[in-house]
Amino acid sequence: MSQRVRRSFLWIIAAVIAILGLGQQPALAHGFTSTVYADVASTDGGRLRTTLQLEYDLFVVSAADAGHDDALFRAGTAAFDAGDSHAQAAALEAHAKSAVAYASRRFTVTSDGAACTAARAGGFTMGMREGVPYTTLRLDWRCPQGDDRAVRSGLFPDAEGYVKGTKTIVTYAVDGRSGSAALDAEHPSFSLGQAWYERFWEFFRLGAEHLLSGIDHILFLLALIAGSRRPREIVLAATSFTLAHSVTFMLAALGVVDVPSRIVEPVIALSIAVVAGWYLWRVWRRGDHATELEAPGQGHFSLDRAGWTRLGVVFCFGLVHGLGFAGALGIDEAWSWTLLWSLLVFNVGIEVVQLAIIAVVFPLLVVLRRRSPRAGLWATGALSAGVAVMGLVWFVQRVAGV
Incomplete structure (x- = not known):
């Protein structure tokens, strides 16, 4: 890949991030939707x-x-x-x-x-x-x-x-x-x-539309994709995220947990910045070797220590995202038993869109990394930097109640 093509590719990514950022509301529920x-x-x-x-x-x-x-x-x-x-x-x-x-x-x-x-x-x-x-x-x-x-x-x-x-x-x-x-x-x-x-x-349609219209959840997913070094890692990360937000989604539907949106929304924004920043830290520390495994562990998953740590972080943040998905429908009361199966389908709609995004984006990233590892590194670095900045901006806005 020529230097000119690399620059053009990075400029396209930067422009997309800028457009998404400029067009996005602070995403606080009250005052914008009901x-x-x-x-x-x-x-x-x-x-x-x-x-x-x-x-x-x-x-x-x-x-x-x-x-x-x-x-x-x-x-x-x-x-x-x-x-x-x-x-x-x-x-x-x-x-x-x-x-x-x-x-x-x-x-x-x-x-x-x-x-x-x-x-x-x-x-x-x-x-x-x-x-x-x-x-x-x-x-x-x-x-x-x-x-x-x-x-x-x-x-x-x-x-x-x-x-x-x-x-x-x-x-x-x-x-x-x-x-x-x-x-x-x-x-x-x-x-x-x-x-x-x-x-x-x-409810399947509502779940799919919620993810597609929720730029914060999409950017979190893109940060996961950018920081994944192997197909196995993105599959495990997506599975961990799914299991985690399904747990809190259903607990909220059953009225077991009730966390105010003023807490959930800033943490979701922070999770975006942390997951994107994690990959930037690896690039800063390991440079061209950022996509390499340090010391693969034993067992079926063959993850190194960084991979397992990242999986744990994704799971914890997935718990918070589940509360955000539940908050999208105002699910915080025990009466939601009557909605239980419909809410499960809402969750399936979210997952189908999530898997579709992974299926489209990650193979492109793999091809880019194989054809030009340096271009792949810069592209994912630029994407992660843009996502991290947006996550921090949203975090400050939501904490301040803007």
């Missing part, structure tokens, strides 16, 4: 009851804006700033017309395509999720006769300009059928009579 939780159940008289849990301050500003209700905005934001849950519920009660109208327009139920009518059931109540206030609103729906009942959610759309990528996680138990679904802007509705494979496909 998750709505909806439970649908049958009631006496053939009605459906939906129990909505909505992020309080977002609900207030969206409902006030949609209903041109400045009084709701003033009362609701004052109660939010005061941190008074009783005042927050009272603000919504005083302006229930605007609040219920917004929710029932954005979250709807139909029967064979005909609209069901909503009536509020009980008052607003307050609680906490992910460290922020959530309000609960119950609606009873009277539906025309029909077999195909569907739920649609357009709550807190991007067009409002307050958050992006809102998800609505629905659990349901209707007429002897139960399950769950994940709704977003591209897939806003589902049928309560959907087949099990349709429900699982939704």
Whole structure:
């Protein structure tokens, strides 16, 4: 490979890192995205009851804006700033017309395509999720006769300009059928009579999209690939990472662990910098021999001490990433038993995309290293440096709450 080609290759990598870095938000959940939780159940008289849990301050500003209700905005934001849950519920009660109208327009139920009518059931109540206030609103729906009942959610759309990528996680138990679904802007509705494979496909897609849209997780994976010296190492690292984040993902789903996102998110950013920096340290210490094994160990895996240490570090950080994956769906309550199998499929979606990235990128890296070891060293070094810088920037931003 000529010197000019090497320079061009490195410039391309640097440009990609710069573009990804400039276009990336600090990736803090609150204030950029939101998750709505909806439970649908049958009631006496053939009605459906939906129990909505909505992020309080977002609900207030969206409902006030949609209903041109400045009084709701003033009362609701004052109660939010005061941190008074009783005042927050009272603000919504005083302006229930605007609040219920917004929710029932954005979250709807139909029967064979005909609209069901909503009536509020009980008052607003307050609680906490992910460290922020959530309000609960119950609606009873009277539906025309029909077999195909569907739920649609357009709550807190991007067009409002307050958050992006809102998800609505629905659990349901209707007429002897139960399950769950994940709704977003591209897939806003589902049928309560959907087949099990349709429900699982939704969560598989959600898991795949979550990894693809999560630049921090992709950069962590690229750092693993860049620092792997043998195919065996990247396979073991990916397996270790998978096992680790699957453990904490399921523990969070079962309500066993609950770590605030203000802790999880900075550690995820730090893990990116550490894994990338680890490889840079090897390059600095061993130079052209950075991709060589120091003293291969005995046994089936044949890893040296550095390989085993790196595997342990990846496993520990994988535990934290699992909490991040769970946080993407707000999974921090024991009620997630009802979502258990769907969440497993969400996890499978993540893994399929992860393996696809490895299958594409690592063979290219192997070819480059074999054709020109020095070019491979510089390319992986440049990539790791860019990833390490981004990880440190995100770490500082998340610790500072930017």
